[in-house]
Amino acid sequence: MGRIVCVVEGLNRRGEPLMRILALQNVTDLLGKLAASNRLEESVYAPQVAVVSCGAGKSSFLPCPCIDLGLADTNVGAHS
Amino acid sequence: MSEHILELNGLLAAFPPGMPVVFATEDLGFRSWISSLGLEAIAIDELSVPDHRSPAVVLIPLDYSGLPAPSILARLLSGIRVLWIPLASFDSDYESACYSLSLLFASDLETAVEKNRRLISLLLTAREPLEFEGGGTAASVVLDDELRVSSRTRVVLAEGEQTGIGTYCEVALPTEMTDFAQAYEVGGVFCVEGILVSRHRQMPENNCGEFREARRVVEHLRARLPLLLHVEDNRLVESESLADVYETLRRVTNEKYDLLLTELAFGSNEGIRDRVDWRMNAQVNEGCGGIHLGVGDGLTGAHIDFVSPVGSLRGA
Numbered sequence: 001m002g003r004i005v006c007v008v009e010g011l012n013r014r015g016e017p018l019m020r021i022l023a024l025q026n027v028t029d030l031l032g033k034l035a036a037s038n039r040l041e042e043s044v045y046a047p048q049v050a051v052v053s054c055g056a057g058k059s060s061f062l063p064c065p066c067i068d069l070g071l072a073d074t075n076v077g078a079h080s
Numbered sequence: 081m082s083e084h085i086l087e088l089n090g091l092l093a094a095f096p097p098g099m100p101v102v103f104a105t106e107d108l109g110f111r112s113w114i115s116s117l118g119l120e121a122i123a124i125d126e127l128s129v130p131d132h133r134s135p136a137v138v139l140i141p142l143d144y145s146g147l148p149a150p151s152i153l154a155r156l157l158s159g160i161r162v163l164w165i166p167l168a169s170f171d172s173d174y175e176s177a178c179y180s181l182s183l184l185f186a187s188d189l190e191t192a193v194e195k196n197r198r199l200i201s202l203l204l205t206a207r208e209p210l211e212f213e214g215g216g217t218a219a220s221v222v223l224d225d226e227l228r229v230s231s232r233t234r235v236v237l238a239e240g241e242q243t244g245i246g247t248y249c250e251v252a253l254p255t256e257m258t259d260f261a262q263a264y265e266v267g268g269v270f271c272v273e274g275i276l277v278s279r280h281r282q283m284p285e286n287n288c289g290e291f292r293e294a295r296r297v298v299e300h301l302r303a304r305l306p307l308l309l310h311v312e313d314n315r316l317v318e319s320e321s322l323a324d325v326y327e328t329l330r331r332v333t334n335e336k337y338d339l340l341l342t343e344l345a346f347g348s349n350e351g352i353r354d355r356v357d358w359r360m361n362a363q364v365n366e367g368c369g370g371i372h373l374g375v376g377d378g379l380t381g382a383h384i385d386f387v388s389p390v391g392s393l394r395g396a
Contacts, residue, residue: 005204006228009247013159013240020233022204 093189094163094237094248095136102132105140110177117185124148127156135239136161140181142172144281162242169278169378171361179357183364188351189235189248192367195348196231199251202393203227212268212371215390219268219311219371221344227263229253231348249367252345262314264344270309270373274358274365274387275301280378287380294332294382297325298361305358309373309386314341316375333376333384342383343374346393353389 007020095101103114103121114121124139124147126132139162141147148156165184167177202210203223210221231251237243246252255262277298279291301307307321316339318326330339350369358365366372370389376382 003204003206003223003225003227005200006226007200007233008228008230009232009234010237010241010243015154018238018241022200024204 090187090189091138091163091184093235095161096236099136099161100134101136101138102134103138103140105142105177106146107142107174107177109174110140110142113174113178114181134160136163136237138163138165140165140177141168141281142177144168147281157242159240161237161239163237164242164244166244166281166363169280170276170363176360176362179360180362180364183352183355183362184245186352186355187249187349187364189349191351192248192348193232193235195350196248196251197233199346199348199393200229200231200233203229203251211394213391213394215273215370215388216271216306216308217269217371217388217391219266219270221393222265224263227253246363246367249349249364250345250347250372252343255340255342262341262344264314266311266314266341266344266373268311270311270371270386270388271390272307272309272386272388273305274356274385274389275305275307276361276363276366276385276387278361278363278378278383278385280383283379290332290334291382293328294376294384295361297328297332298384300325302359307386309388311341311373315339316341316373329375329384332382334381336380337376339375341373341375342377343372343385345372345374346370347372347387347389356389 004021004023007022008017009020010018012018092101100120103111103119104124104127105111105114105121106124111121111123120134122132124141127137137157137160139157141164147153165180167180170176170180206223210223212219212221229251230247230253232243232247235248253262253264275298277291277294279288283291301322304321308319309321310317310319316322316329322329333339345366347367347369349364349367352364353368356365356368366385366387368387368389370387370391371393372385372387374383374385376384
């Protein structure tokens with residue numbers, strides 16, 4: 001298994017994190033797991049690359065003023 | 081003034097070519113300065129006025145108390161492209177605001193995003209610990225197999241997409257708050273040339289005292305830059321550079337964290353490095369290249385960034 005990098009690029013129109021998932025392996029299985037609990041917004045570009053939007057606008061990152069839009073209702077902002 | 085106008089294309093690269101872009105900020109003087117550059121500037125509350133409705137907005141809050149409630153703001157910004165420049169988290173007086181925007185106008189976002197992609201590729205493929213060195217810094221970073229980073233791999237915002245300017249200028253690995261676990265392990269010595277202090281929009285009033293004290297400590301440290309910062313197991317440790325302020329730093333960044341790193345980031349906006357003024361407490365400074373380490377979350381205490389701009393990741 002290679003490394004997986006999930007890049008949070010911004011927020012979509014519903015305020016959900018818009019992410020690009022990069023992997024050195026086929027991400028089909030990973031997307032299947034994500035689909036079980038999250039909505040997948042955009043299509044998979046290639047077996048190793050997917051652009052998805054996940055969750056309900058919440059992030060588990062520590063809030064950081066440099067990278068946090070502060071738009072979420074809770075203290076845990078969605079990151080940009 | 082004309083110098084800035086000539087450089088505008090860098091910042092506006094975040095929007096589709098030819099799309100009209102509105103700058104929204106609350107201070108009249110700052111709006112006048114933006115207007116003098118030939119750009120359209122409006123008050124933030126004017127975003128709700130149909131005549132000012134624009135498909136693309138650069139939103140520059142200088143004081144979070146002047147922003148509409150998040151739910152109202154979300155409605156105002158729904159469906160349009162928004163680039164946030166959160167000056168209110170740093171210094172947002174007129175001089176600081178003009179400084180930040182001038183450097184952002186001079187930034188080449190396309191080149192910065194290319195650098196982000198190279199850095200992310202390096203994170204993705206690295207099999208050995210990454211070595212960061214140069215300019216007096218010598219450190220290593222061990223990465224987990226699953227990383228979440230905040231950055232941009234695309235230059236142009238999609239319709240309805242919002243992001244902060246920081247995502248263009250860095251590849252950041254924030255700490256997971258569920259268990260304070262980091263997906264990296266950092267150790268080494270960092271030669272720090274710049275220090276920034278900031279706070280989250282939602283910092284409670286009762287933490288503002290710590291924030292003010294953090295500002296004083298940072299000013300004190302700026303007077304003795306460059307500093308040598310020692311990091312062991314993802315934590316700032318006491319060293320000669322910090323000896324007289326170490327306990328204060330712990331306290332103002334929430335002593336519960338005990339100076340655990342809350343952010344590890346690689347700057348990618350290298351084109352502005354020669355123009356950075358380290359006396360300014362401006363977010364744009366931290367993205368000028370190299371590496372920066374953050375302590376504190378900006379909410380329960382101050383967030384302080386230590387910027388080591390000269391070194392580079394081996395292979396980046």
